[in-house]
Amino acid sequence: MNKSAVIISLTTFLLLQCSNSEVFVLNDIDYSKYNCIAVFPLADYPSKPGSGLQVADILSMQLINSNYNIIDRSQTMLILQEQKLGMTGIIDEQTSPSLGKLLGVQAILTGSINEYQCTTTNIQVVQGADPAYISISTAGLSLKLIDCETGQIVWAGSARGSLLGENIEISAAQEAVKNILKKFKSLKMNKGFSIQTVTSTTNTETLFPNLRKNYPQYNKYSDEQIIEAFRNNNPQYIDKTDVWIIKYLENKSNK
Numbered sequence: 001m002n003k004s005a006v007i008i009s010l011t012t013f014l015l016l017q018c019s020n021s022e023v024f025v026l027n028d029i030d031y032s033k034y035n036c037i038a039v040f041p042l043a044d045y046p047s048k049p050g051s052g053l054q055v056a057d058i059l060s061m062q063l064i065n066s067n068y069n070i071i072d073r074s075q076t077m078l079i080l081q082e083q084k085l086g087m088t089g090i091i092d093e094q095t096s097p098s099l100g101k102l103l104g105v106q107a108i109l110t111g112s113i114n115e116y117q118c119t120t121t122n123i124q125v126v127q128g129a130d131p132a133y134i135s136i137s138t139a140g141l142s143l144k145l146i147d148c149e150t151g152q153i154v155w156a157g158s159a160r161g162s163l164l165g166e167n168i169e170i171s172a173a174q175e176a177v178k179n180i181l182k183k184f185k186s187l188k189m190n191k192g193f194s195i196q197t198v199t200s201t202t203n204t205e206t207l208f209p210n211l212r213k214n215y216p217q218y219n220k221y222s223d224e225q226i227i228e229a230f231r232n233n234n235p236q237y238i239d240k241t242d243v244w245i246i247k248y249l250e251n252k253s254n255k
Helices: 003-016 051-064 073-082 096-103 169-190 209-214 216-220 223-233 242-253
Strands: 018-025 036-039 107-122 133-147 153-164
Touching: 018 169, 018 242, 036 051, 036 073, 036 096, 051 073, 051 107, 051 133, 051 169, 073 096, 096 107, 107 153, 107 169, 133 169, 133 242, 153 169, 153 223, 153 242, 209 216, 209 242, 223 242
Parallel strands: 036 107
Antiparallel strands: 018 153, 107 133, 133 153
């Protein structure tokens, strides 16, 4: 293999061991008030039952290690069963206040797994040489923090992690969680932060300021209802993260 091929292969190798994330937050929120959080099971990746529960446990452990007060999973599971919501019941502005009161928390962290798979790729760049196959494990997740008093989504984020190796999606998920929680933890310290901030002079209590400004008829719906309605009306985007939907609708309503 020539020198340029070695450099290309090394670059490819490094790129495959990575994680990235993006978030939306409301600026006019004192995030330090969320002293106690309940982490609910994430919705499973379609072909990977149990993946949402695994990632929720990773989230809980990393938050506990960062001095957050996290409700034990057994308590959240009991509440879900009592409320007949199932393992990953819909948490919205109607259900979150009662769930928050029952658990004694100020916020609920939940979401879904949107990628959880292992693929094999040929990274050979030298023509005529034998294939060079590598396995890549990837995990992607979408999270949202719901205020238990208002039922409002006050923070939404998505992350993706990739690692070299076969069937180590859980390790890729750990990388994704670690990356996104770096930004989540900054909330409590800085009382708000942003990678891409959504603000509005007329409505700061929403992640859809442009949509609500240009289409006032949506003001009677919560952010959660808008996101769910978009998924229901656009089945081709059913697997898109909350962050993707927020960006899509905000950009589209600004045109």
